[in-house]
Amino acid sequence: MIQSMxxxxxxxxxxxxxxYQSRGYHVVTHPQMDEIPEFLxxxxxxxxxxxxxxxxxxxxxxxxxxxxxxxxxxxxxxxQSQPGWQLVVVYxxxxxxxxxxxxxxxxxxxxQKRLDDARQLIAAQKFDAAYLLLWSAFEGLLRLVSQRQAIxxxxxxxxxxLKELFSAGELGMREFDQAQKLLKVRNSIAHGFDAQDVRTSxxxxxQLIENLLGQWHATVQVHA
Numbered sequence: 001m002i003q004s005m006x007x008x009x010x011x012x013x014x015x016x017x018x019x020y021q022s023r024g025y026h027v028v029t030h031p032q033m034d035e036i037p038e039f040l041x042x043x044x045x046x047x048x049x050x051x052x053x054x055x056x057x058x059x060x061x062x063x064x065x066x067x068x069x070x071x072x073x074x075x076x077x078x079x080q081s082q083p084g085w086q087l088v089v090v091y092x093x094x095x096x097x098x099x100x101x102x103x104x105x106x107x108x109x110x111x112q113k114r115l116d117d118a119r120q121l122i123a124a125q126k127f128d129a130a131y132l133l134l135w136s137a138f139e140g141l142l143r144l145v146s147q148r149q150a151i152x153x154x155x156x157x158x159x160x161x162l163k164e165l166f167s168a169g170e171l172g173m174r175e176f177d178q179a180q181k182l183l184k185v186r187n188s189i190a191h192g193f194d195a196q197d198v199r200t201s202x203x204x205x206x207q208l209i210e211n212l213l214g215q216w217h218a219t220v221q222v223h224a
Contacts, residue, residue: 005062009060009062012062013029014029016046017029017047020047020049023051024051025049025054025056026051027047027048027049028049029047030044030047031044031048036048039079039082040057040075043075045057045058047059054086055085055086057075057085057086057088058088059075059088060089061089061092072089073151075152076151076152087152088154089153090154090155091156106140106147108144111144114134114137115134118130118131118134118206121133122206125199127199128189128195128198130202131195131202131205132190134202134209135182137209141209141213141216142158142161142165143161144219145165145170145216145219146161146164146165146170149168151168151170153165159180162176162179171212178204185201185205
């Protein structure tokens with residue numbers, strides 16, 4: 001039986017609701033007008049999730065990840081201006097058999113630990129493992145800055161994430177080009193191919209992270 005887009009949407013919405021409920025959130029799907037905060041007037045969220053002081057406005061988008069980012073930028077800014085609130089955009093594959101990916105919350109301490117652990121691996125000359133961990137720290141940093149700058153990127157792929165941060169002016173042309181080159185190294189290692197001179201790539205990626213931390217020192221609390 002072929003599912004309609006509405007059926008896929010409703011099934012995925014239930015998955016997302018269950019995911020948040022399993023993490024202790026109180027969840028309301030398709031909230032009514034009296035359940036929507038005033039600052040979201042004119043916007044109908046798919047889901048609102050609350051836990052302790054955390055309040056999430058969750059929106060599902062089916063299909064192409066980057067097509068809705070600009071549309072949600074203004075909503076993200078409205079949500080970000082409210083203490084304790086955050087907009088989460090979950091990009092849903094149109095194919096109902098593809099597993100759903102929901103991004104866990106990222107914080108400064110998580111990125112700091114990945115960076116510190118990667119440096120220990122570099123000291124032990126385990127460069128492939130160090131590179132993957134460095135990239136994890138780098139991508140986490142990009143997503144954290146996106147979140148705090150109200151750029152609703154969700155869990156889009158790294159290649160698209162770089163484009164969005166470049167478009168938003170958070171990455172310069174030099175950093176964007178370097179990150180694209182370093183992403184190819186990450187993909188080679190992650191997919192089991194032989195990457196050339198990973199030690200040098202580790203040094204380049206670590207330097208890029210340090211440069212960006214210098215630029216974003218007011219946004220994130222991670223020590224280079």
